[in-house]
Amino acid sequence: MEYSFESETKSKSCWNDLVVMEDLYSILGCEDNATFDELKKRYQKLALKFHPDKIASHDDEKSDVSHPVEFSKINFAWNILSDADLRKQYDIKWKQRCISQEWPIQDDVCVEEFDKSDVSDLDENMYTYPCRCGGLFVISETDIQIKFDIVCCDTCSLSIRILFDSL
Numbered sequence: 023m024e025y026s027f028e029s030e031t032k033s034k035s036c037w038n039d040l041v042v043m044e045d046l047y048s049i050l051g052c053e054d055n056a057t058f059d060e061l062k063k064r065y066q067k068l069a070l071k072f073h074p075d076k077i078a079s080h081d082d083e084k085s086d087v088s089h090p091v092e093f094s095k096i097n098f099a100w101n102i103l104s105d106a107d108l109r110k111q112y113d114i115k116w117k118q119r120c121i122s123q124e125w126p127i128q129d130d131v132c133v134e135e136f137d138k139s140d141v142s143d144l145d146e147n148m149y150t151y152p153c154r155c156g157g158l159f160v161i162s163e164t165d166i167q168i169k170f171d172i173v174c175c176d177t178c179s180l181s182i183r184i185l186f187d188s189l
Contacts, residue, residue: 042183043119043171046099046112054113058104065100072096102168115170125172128180131159133166133187153180 047054050064072093102108136149139160149166151159157177161170161184171184 042185043116043169044095044099045116046103049095049099050103054116061100061103065096065104068096069093069100108164108168111164112168115165115168119170119172125174125179125181127172127183128154130183130185132185133161136161136184151182153178155180 047056050056050061050068052061052064056064074093102112131151133149136151136159139148139150141148146162146164149161149163153159153175155175155178157175159173159175159182161173165173166186169186171186172181173184174181
């Protein structure tokens with residue numbers, strides 16, 4: 023699967039409706055050690071509650087979620103967490119992100135500003151963005167799919183936050 027950017031232009035259009043990596047388990051209201059069946063049950067409950075076709079019939083009920091959750095976020099969380107390989111990658115990247123939040127962020131960069139690399143890793147395309155030190159910030163298609171948003175330079179200690187278009 024090759025990721026394609028909606029816009030080939032290197033613009034700052036992604037500054038509107040920005041999306042950063044989110045805790046997908048909290049979107050579904052589960053712990054990070056939840057089983058597949060627990061995730062599926064929670065997804066089905068939330069999907070029924072927040073599906074655009076069903077939301078009108080639930081207006082009178084009090085939400086059991088601490089904030090309004092859009093159906094697209096619920097669906098996105100399920101699509102990642104229901105796939106064993108993507109879930110494993112997400113768990114690794116989420117832990118890495120939680121640690122890297124302690125580091126200073128040099129810049130915010132739209133995902134569209136990354137260039138496709140000539141080098142691929144395990145049948146997956148890689149994308150790069152130049153660092154001021156001459157090194158590269160490198161992300162994979164999976165990183166883009168799970169919206170991994172804090173990346174360190176492969177040469178120095180600088181970090182950037184990647185901004186994604188809204189869901």
